[in-house]
Amino acid sequence: MTLPPSNEYGDLPPGVYRVNIDVVVQRFGRGTEQSRLVSGRLLHILALAQRTDHLLRLIVFGSYVTDKPAPNDVDVILVMDDEFRIEHCPVEAKGLFDRNCSTTPP
Secondary structure (H helix, E strand, C coil): CCCCCCCCCCECCCCCCCCCHHHHHHHHCCCCHHHHHHHHHHHHHHHHHHCCCCEEEEEEECHHHECCCCCCCCEEEEEECCCCCHHHCCHHHHHHCCCCCCCCCC
16 A cells, blocks of 8 residues: 555645555655654664564654654554563563653664
């Protein structure tokens, strides 16, 4: 699946779009240096979440998925399966799920 064109406000039309991460980064993460930096953070978050072996979905939203040339950050929701337990999570991924712990991606 591909993503539809942005509307007159620079946003995707309302809806849920099932695409792989390459489509997202190709569309929104290749413009400015800032968008490439934020894309790197997104890919880092995805890699950490995948290391748990319990990631079902990564939902990306906010200014990153707009025509904004330099988004400050990327907003994500990680949907994990029912078997996910933070205590069994690889140490490098725990910061994604513990609000008292901060991970700083490269």
